[in-house]
Amino acid sequence: MLTILSLQITIFSLVALGFLVKRIGLIGEQGQKNLTDLVIYVVLPCNILVAFQNGTDEESLMPYLVILLIATGIQLISLVYGKIMYRRQPEGRRKCLQYATLCNNAGFIGNPIAEGIYGVEGLALASVYLIPTRIMMWSSGLAMFSGVNDRKAAIKRVLLHPCIISCALGIILMVTGFQLPSIVLTPIQTVARCNTALSMMVIGMILERIDLKHFWDKTVMIYSLHRLLIMPFLFWCICRLLPINETVFGVSVILTAMPAGATTSILAEKYGMESEFATKLVITSTLLSLPTVFLWNLFLV
Numbered sequence: 001m002l003t004i005l006s007l008q009i010t011i012f013s014l015v016a017l018g019f020l021v022k023r024i025g026l027i028g029e030q031g032q033k034n035l036t037d038l039v040i041y042v043v044l045p046c047n048i049l050v051a052f053q054n055g056t057d058e059e060s061l062m063p064y065l066v067i068l069l070i071a072t073g074i075q076l077i078s079l080v081y082g083k084i085m086y087r088r089q090p091e092g093r094r095k096c097l098q099y100a101t102l103c104n105n106a107g108f109i110g111n112p113i114a115e116g117i118y119g120v121e122g123l124a125l126a127s128v129y130l131i132p133t134r135i136m137m138w139s140s141g142l143a144m145f146s147g148v149n150d151r152k153a154a155i156k157r158v159l160l161h162p163c164i165i166s167c168a169l170g171i172i173l174m175v176t177g178f179q180l181p182s183i184v185l186t187p188i189q190t191v192a193r194c195n196t197a198l199s200m201m202v203i204g205m206i207l208e209r210i211d212l213k214h215f216w217d218k219t220v221m222i223y224s225l226h227r228l229l230i231m232p233f234l235f236w237c238i239c240r241l242l243p244i245n246e247t248v249f250g251v252s253v254i255l256t257a258m259p260a261g262a263t264t265s266i267l268a269e270k271y272g273m274e275s276e277f278a279t280k281l282v283i284t285s286t287l288l289s290l291p292t293v294f295l296w297n298l299f300l301v
Contacts, residue, residue: 011196012290014196017204019204021204022205036202039199043199046188046192046195048163049166050185050188050189052124052167052171070252075102079102082099095144095145096268096273096278100281105260106129106256106261107133107163108199109200114126117254118247122250125251127166128167137261141263142267145267217277220284224284228285231256235252259285262282
């Protein structure tokens with residue numbers, strides 16, 4: 001409990017710092033975008049690669065295969081869940097809600113939390129868990145907004161994503177037992193250590209946009225209830241029936257309890273699907289996830 005509490009206090013502090021630097025104008029919108037890209041395309045891939053440098057025997061591969069299968073099942077259930085729950089919403093809102101149900105922020109927020117609770121093993125498992133999520137994000141998720149299901153382009157985009165490339169390289173390193181030379185590994189490890197600090201600060205910068213006067217939305221609150229509590233509990237029940245170890249179980253559940261992914265508002269803006277509503281989904285669920293993730297941690301550990 002002390003470890004979880006310490007992690008949550010750290011996260012709150014980093015989010016507050018990001019909020020502050022954005023509020024006082026130390027960093028602007030372009031700087032925030034650049035920082036976000038830096039985390040996604042440089043820091044997080046380094047973090048993933050470092051995580052896979054641990055565990056090289058064949059027996060250790062089984063948990064990764066198990067969590068990959070669990071994550072695939074969760075994605076398929078989430079796809080159906082969103083289509084059923086929000087089928088009566090207007091088109092613009094419906095697409096935002098369905099995408100946000102399918103694609104949460106398990107990578108951006110979930111990775112540092114999985115690492116903080118379960119250590120390096122948790123981060124490696126979280127990295128594998130995210131493979132089906134990223135595949136769905138750039139295939140079915142993108143098709144929700146665009147109305148175009150270009151499988152060839154989607155596959156290309158997934159395979160070229162730095163996080164997917166890092167996972168592939170990491171798995172190769174883990175299977176072969178090859179250790180990167182220190183002259184290569186040390187710079188990667190140094191960059192990887194920035195992941196939690198930078199990702200949480202970016203979340204704080206996103207939260208700085210909130211206009212409390214016009215922010216209340218009943219539909220957003222209902223979505224947050226489903227995304228942060230009901231869906232994780234559903235998957236908790238399912239995973240509890242499976243013969244899996246506690247780390248795989250914990251990582252699987254905690255990553256389903258993450259808020260809406262930031263790409264929800266980005267894609268909504270690009271395809272003209274109520275981007276303001278999408279931003280409310282992201283920011284509100286992110287705010288509410290701070291206490292709910294703490295509660296899930298207490299429940300799981």
